[in-house]
Amino acid sequence: MIFVINPGSTSTKLTVMEKGKLHAAEEIQHAKSEVAQFERVADQFDFRMQAIGAFIEKASIDAGRLTAVAGRGGLLHPLEGGVYEVSDDMIADLQQARYGEHPCNLGAILARKLGLTWNIPAYVVDPAVTDEMMEKARLTGLPEIERRSLFHALNQRGVAHIIADKLDIAYESSNFIVCHLGGGISIGAHRKGRVVDVVNGLDGEGPFTPERSGGLPILSVLNRLARHEGSLDDIREGVLRQGGLFAHMGTNDPRQIVARMEAGDAQARLVFEAMAYNIAKNISALAPALVEEDGLSIDAIILTGGLARSVPLVTAVSHDVAHLGRVEVVPGEVEMASLAAGVERVLSGEASARQYYA
Secondary structure (H helix, E strand, O other), rough: OEEEEEEEEEEEEEEEEEEEEEEEEEEEEOHHOOOOOHOHHHHHHHHHHHHHHHHHOOOOOOHHHEEEEEEEEOOOOOOOOOEEOOHHHHHHHHHOOOOOOOOHHHHHHHHHHHHHHHHOOEEEEEEOOOOOHHHOOOOOOOOOOOOOOOOHHHHHHHHHHHHHHHOOHHHHHEEEEEEOOOEEEEEEEEOOEEEEEEEHHHHHOOOOOOOOOOOOOHHHHHHHHHOOOHHHHHHHHHHOOOHHHHHOOOOOOOHHHHHHHHOOOOOOOOOOOOHHHHHHHHHHHHHHHHHOOOOOOOOOEEEEEEHHHHHHHHHHHHHHHHHHHHHEEEOOOOHOOOOHHHHHHOOOOOOEEEEOOO
């Protein structure tokens, strides 16, 4: 059995799984005020461990039956996807937040502690910094600025495996465009088991989302700064947290937008349709990454994430990308199952664990 840890900003998701079977699970919610008392993410270690200890006791987890611990990967230096054994170098980089502060940094730190306690190995799987981009996808028109690979790697690769199994093809020999739809949106071109290009929403690329602005005309942004219409921090806040649906409609809840559409709100309909159109446009933009010698080769377009539960959004996006191939939908996320499955592939000998060095 594998103990799985996925720390979020105000939650800690925990499961115990074995070959896809769920033995115990809980999503522990943390009050914002509790988390806010810690200056740095790493300072939350004891707080999170107490919550994990309570889960272990309540669920009567038999540590003797556990074979490994899987933690959500944190912000590390760019690396290829796969399963990584938690190392001293990894822990040092995460504790120091060398590549950025994020709650996911706690995944490996907590996993290492439990692994040492139970004398079993600890791993992370497909962290968000997974970088398999082809070199020509990195370049921009300014040599000093390169595009980065940051995306929902764990969930994207997890759902790609699910659809590959459904289609009875190997993920390593298939081509998918996977679109993770959530508060942030990322899109990846999965070519023969590698994610060779991404739409990186965290850097401001791609469609606007419930709360992010998506790609903007750069000169218009520069002109705003030149006219002192907001500081750099103000614009960054709008780009990452107060843009998109929220900026247009005052809410980041697509269900409210749909309700207003159905009530005859023309502006709500326009904004919703614009978001769907921009999502489809950015999915289509990755098609060249999957062109092979005999032409375009796409086994499926996969829509996933929390927003994939929105029937109007999925219907609109599916209609606009149908020319690229079949559309598959995996609503929600499969991160916990993907973490366990990745580690099980290593334990069974199907895959090898990679090593992380600073």
